[in-house]
Amino acid sequence: AYPKRVKVVEVGPRDGLQNEKNVVPTPVKINLINMLSETGLQVIEATSFVSPKWVPQMADHTEVMQGINKLPGISYPVLTPNLKGFQAAVAAGAKEVSIFGAASELFTQKNINCSIEESLERFEEVMKAAREANIPVRGYVSCVLGCPYEGKISAAKVAEVSQ
Template sequence: METDAAAVRIVEVGPRDGLQNEKQALPVATRVEFVQKLVAAGLKSIEVGSFVSPKWVPQMSGSDEVLRRLPVAAGVRYTALVPNLKGFEAALASGCKEIAVFAAASESFSRRNINCSVSESIVRFRPVAELAKAHGIALRGYVSCVMGCPYEGDIAPSAVASVAAQLHALGCHEISLGDTIGAGSPRQTRELIRACAAELPLAVLAGHFHDTYGMAVANVDAALNAGVTVFDASVSGLGGCPYSPGATGNVATEELVYLFERLGISTGIDLDKLIDAGRFIDAQLGRSSASKVAVARSSAAAC
């Protein structure tokens, strides 16, 4: 299948999904500078925070201030995760223009992660979705554990499709399918996309792949060839998942930019500036890059 290059979009989730799973909590000013470096690299969709209790996720404390400090940039949209009505109110007050809600395809994961069943989570999101529509705020949906659960094992594609369809019915304009434990394969990816596309428009699906087993780039390629054109990624491979023991971070954004460039698909992202953004945040966290592309580029430059 040939993919329309103009349609491929990368959603940068490092400032939220990445940082919230790093042990160190960074100051608001550092997080704002990080996002600005990502914008300078050419990223247009960036998840910058989460309106959850700082008691449970201290790394996301001050997300309202992050949003207030970020300058308006042409064509750039900042997104924040919102778990409930209280979170929505905080997001609204901060001027957030796009929010995301988080469901799971696994009952066990849903109960351990957000303390309710899958069906209860959908009911919980309904008033949030209604208010978002009333205030003209875009709504994005996440489905976690789409190709495996740390507590239940394999997850049926039909179960994922059902949750995705319910989120779409709530008003989510985009549904991100998350391989939370990074155990999926290209074959599973194709089956997953096929099942979801039978229940809702293919154009609203996005891929969110973790790289625990080194399959993330292969799964992105499989999803791309199945017609998906939106992919979540985290610069320098930041993050992981506290509810998934041993799971590594999202696929590194550098890897996706490199992949798409090699496929002749322009992303509008400057790879060198992206690598610089990764170096910046790695230095703040005292960590090494998990991006093979960033490491290879740095090694080549040093030769």
């Protein structure tokens, strides 16, 4: 049976821009999100509170969050890979956050510079802080259908990380 509801999350302003070689100017990012807000989308992942050292494209996360027009009925979650990112996101006005794990050890190392096990421990800290602050958290798992570095990923590994 099909689900009664599907939640579409637009991640372009974060995932679509984070690997661009040239840094996209902050006003362009804000304008992109504002235009996406006019399309009928209900969830737009706006930015990522990651270290600017690792992802220079997201160094303006606070300015983006404070510069967008937040329309009623639309949520603007942000990616927060650790407690420091979560705290910065909340300080910038985030009302919802996202965390992500990966079913691939190598992908996790290359993306967030730690093991799968360490990433899950970091998420526990974020989840605890989010519960205390009454901030919704959306979790997602990368590489469920395969990894650009490792290739095929077992269903067992996906299930393990998903729990």
